[in-house]
Amino acid sequence: MTELTTRAPQAPAPNLADVLERVLDKGMVIAGDIRINLLDVELLTIKLRLLVASVERAKEMGIDWWEHDPTLSSRAIREVER
Amino acid sequence: MNASYTYAVARPFRLDLLAGLRGVDGAPVRLVRHDDLVAVVSSVPDTGFDERSLEALPRLAEVARAHHAVVAGVAAHTVTLPCRLATIHRGDDRVAAVLRDRYPRLRAALDRLAGRVELGVKVYTEAGPPAVAASGPPAEVPAGTGPTAALGGLPSNIHTDAEPPTAGSPEAARSGRDYLRRRRAEQRAREEGRGAAHQAAERMDAELAALAADHRRHRPQDRRLSGAEGEHILNVAYLVAADQVGAFTAQARALAGGGLRVEVTGPWAPYSFAPPDEADEPAEDLT
DSSP: OOOOOOOOOOOOOOOHHHHHHHHHHSSBOOOOSBOOOOSOHHHHHHHHHHHHHOHHHHHHTTOOGGGGOTTOOHHHHHHHHO | OEEEEEEEEESOOOGGGGTTOBOGGGOBOEEEEETTEEEEEEEEESSSOSHHHHTSHHHHHHHHHHHHHHHHHHHTTSOEEEEEEEEEESSHHHHHHHHHHTHHHHHHHHHHHTTEEEEEEEEEESSSSOOOOSOOOGGGSOTTTSGGGGGTTSOOOSSSSSSOOOTTHHHHHHHHHHHHHHHHHHHHHHHHHHHHHHHHHHHHHHHHHTTSSEEEEOOOOOHHHHOOSSOEEEEEEEEEEGGGHHHHHHHHHHTOBTTEEEEEEEEEOSGGGSOOOGGGSOOOOOO
């Protein structure tokens, strides 16, 4: 154990949109044996930002596509908001 | 059969420092070692962890949180190269082969990141674009009562040439021109405001970049979709010495004002400073 670095201060839990921006768009790419082709990253993060940011606000603006999106039941939205 | 999910590559550290931190689906985390590199992995079923399930937002959120928690846990103790979400190999021996095959490059990347963390800085304009001036389109301006009435002497040679003037039409035309003129002025003001905000943000970025070892521009998040107040005009990740986090954050916040709002996130493991994608290199035969 010779190579410990300065411990970074503990940050509060980051919001999901920021986490997704990093884990989906950034980070080291190593070709794995099992390929996971994630949904188009931009589309995905846009979808997620929308959900994470504010469902109420989105509804005010008349954006309600998820109500017709089979992958996004209202239960799912509640879980994401939790 | 299980597969190995890799969270990060790091310099060796004592696994017990993670104090039982769990990975995706609550699986225990272990280390795969090659020389003085470790990969932080956990087991995932090689069936049932697929892209279809990750298209469901709650599942994606869960995996992303678990991924990030392990990366952050490791980064708190040692130099860490975070992997992208869902980096999966058939087994630990395959992960070890990755460490072996890419050893020089991984070592160099870790050396560069030692003692540094990533901070995110997001700059927003304080409010939305300036509201459009109170008056509506020309139809809503009563003829002769608008501000153009005072400018009655202006030539009206735009819309009125073709037809003989009818009562009120010159005024309507003037209102129309005035409306367009006003709209152009408003648009110009908006563009100038936006230009000034962008210039201020550029200066901010230059100032902060001078305090950082490296920086990466990211795409601003869409205001309509993020729900954030104001327009997101700058989204940058800075690589900062771990002992400078406080000073850097204070400096970033001090640059706010003049209509710009600054949000600092992190410290993050250096997600944005990973080595370039392998996609640029000739494909290796891994089978």
